[in-house]
Amino acid sequence: MLTKRIIPCLDVKEGRVVKGTRFVNLRDAGDPVEVAAVYDHEGADELIFLDITASHERRRIMIDVVARTAEQAFMPLTVGGGIRFLEDIRGLLQAGADKVSLNTSAVQDPDLIRRSAERFGSQCIVLAIDAKRRGESQACVELRRDEPRAERGEPGAEQDLSRLSALGSRLSWEVYIHGGRTPTGKDAVAWAVAGERLGAGEILLTSMDRDGTKDGYDLELTRAIAEAVGIPIIASGGAGTLEHLYEGLVAGKADAALAASIFHYREFTIPEAKRYLAGRGVPVRI
Amino acid sequence: MIAIIDSGIANLRSVQKGFERVGHEAKVVEDPRLLREAAGIVLPGVGAFADGIAKLIKHGFIEPLRRAIEQGKPVLGICLGLHFLFSESEEFGLHKGMDLLAGRVRRFADDLPDPAVPGTRQPGTRLKVPHMGWNRVRVVRPAPILAGLPAEPYFYFVHSYYVEPADGTVTAGLTEYGGWFTSVIWRDNLFATQFHPEKSQAAGLRLLANFAALAR
Numbered sequence: 001m002l003t004k005r006i007i008p009c010l011d012v013k014e015g016r017v018v019k020g021t022r023f024v025n026l027r028d029a030g031d032p033v034e035v036a037a038v039y040d041h042e043g044a045d046e047l048i049f050l051d052i053t054a055s056h057e058r059r060r061i062m063i064d065v066v067a068r069t070a071e072q073a074f075m076p077l078t079v080g081g082g083i084r085f086l087e088d089i090r091g092l093l094q095a096g097a098d099k100v101s102l103n104t105s106a107v108q109d110p111d112l113i114r115r116s117a118e119r120f121g122s123q124c125i126v127l128a129i130d131a132k133r134r135g136e137s138q139a140c141v142e143l144r145r146d147e148p149r150a151e152r153g154e155p156g157a158e159q160d161l162s163r164l165s166a167l168g169s170r171l172s173w174e175v176y177i178h179g180g181r182t183p184t185g186k187d188a189v190a191w192a193v194a195g196e197r198l199g200a201g202e203i204l205l206t207s208m209d210r211d212g213t214k215d216g217y218d219l220e221l222t223r224a225i226a227e228a229v230g231i232p233i234i235a236s237g238g239a240g241t242l243e244h245l246y247e248g249l250v251a252g253k254a255d256a257a258l259a260a261s262i263f264h265y266r267e268f269t270i271p272e273a274k275r276y277l278a279g280r281g282v283p284v285r286i
Numbered sequence: 287m288i289a290i291i292d293s294g295i296a297n298l299r300s301v302q303k304g305f306e307r308v309g310h311e312a313k314v315v316e317d318p319r320l321l322r323e324a325a326g327i328v329l330p331g332v333g334a335f336a337d338g339i340a341k342l343i344k345h346g347f348i349e350p351l352r353r354a355i356e357q358g359k360p361v362l363g364i365c366l367g368l369h370f371l372f373s374e375s376e377e378f379g380l381h382k383g384m385d386l387l388a389g390r391v392r393r394f395a396d397d398l399p400d401p402a403v404p405g406t407r408q409p410g411t412r413l414k415v416p417h418m419g420w421n422r423v424r425v426v427r428p429a430p431i432l433a434g435l436p437a438e439p440y441f442y443f444v445h446s447y448y449v450e451p452a453d454g455t456v457t458a459g460l461t462e463y464g465g466w467f468t469s470v471i472w473r474d475n476l477f478a479t480q481f482h483p484e485k486s487q488a489a490g491l492r493l494l495a496n497f498a499a500l501a502r
Contacts, residue, residue: 121333285420
């Protein structure tokens, strides 16, 4: 049986881990390569590097980090942040990355997903979506206004109800880009479906409402997208306890759970997280 | 020396580093003549079947590889490298493979139920394709590359297509995803895995070390 994946995520700026980590026995807790080696040793299922470098030197720096990590960590490695061209992707894959995640550039040029999937294979193209809750979607609002029609048993009521159920929930989420600074007007569920059609092989889904809160993943968001697409979903944003990882994988129906601070600050180790999940019946690799 | 065939865009560095980690020299080769000097050959592959096989043909790898296998040289196919060994693939149309093993490469059905979600079956739950992540291998024949591994070891998979051998006796390992499929092939000196040993931490490195030990 395929196991659920536990994925630590490292924010890397100018080749250094930012937000920091609290590992003991590391010469340099800011070195992404050393941190990656610890997670590899602990049995993390994958690792994600998110490059938040602002300078033009970013690609060269990240290629160096990836190459040095690949020297010693024999696990799947995903790199995201600022990737805009096929050449960027090629360089990272050649350095030892297994997947790249596309975010802003994919929204600005959706065909980039298709071109990169065609060139390198869907398996290495991850669509990263930063989503933020908005109120009820306009379609839902309109349908709901007609609810009395259903109560009165008028014609058309059944179609309304099935459409409403197809919309999934009263909620909708908007896609943001530029690290969460720019709203796009795009519906996150629709964008996930479009991304899959264009050739993305996986979705890294971050709830902007929950990111950094430690209140748990946005389960409704995660589930809405997990049910809308046929490719794997990585839940991200909000993990603060082991219970949250469980919720994201079970109630949220995610295929993988991403977390940063709970692992970086040693609140829990990877083996602790996996033992907890296994104890609750979630298939994990131990 | 172990030769890793350069089939274009594959991430060959990890395979090479994997061998180096377990103390064996490995070289990425673009020139098929270099296969003659190799003690063992790795045929990796990431990407699409048709592109990959076209590149192998264009660079003249097919015949030297066939000859090496006939001569008894250990050969290890990885992922798409496993698919290349078969008669044909259904990936984006029907394409001919090397036909060293009879059988076909098929796509996972999109409408299979997902067995991995614990708890109640909910509508909308289906098997995700690609099959991506860590899954177990049930060893059905003790291929030497699987020596010394724990029972039903975990390996890292990422693929949307799997092989269906016409002759089931070439299968050495099986994996469950929607149903059971062949994840390890072993026929004499020919080995192949659907998973990526170079991405499978300790279990994967052990497999590479086992293969390297055969290639002496």
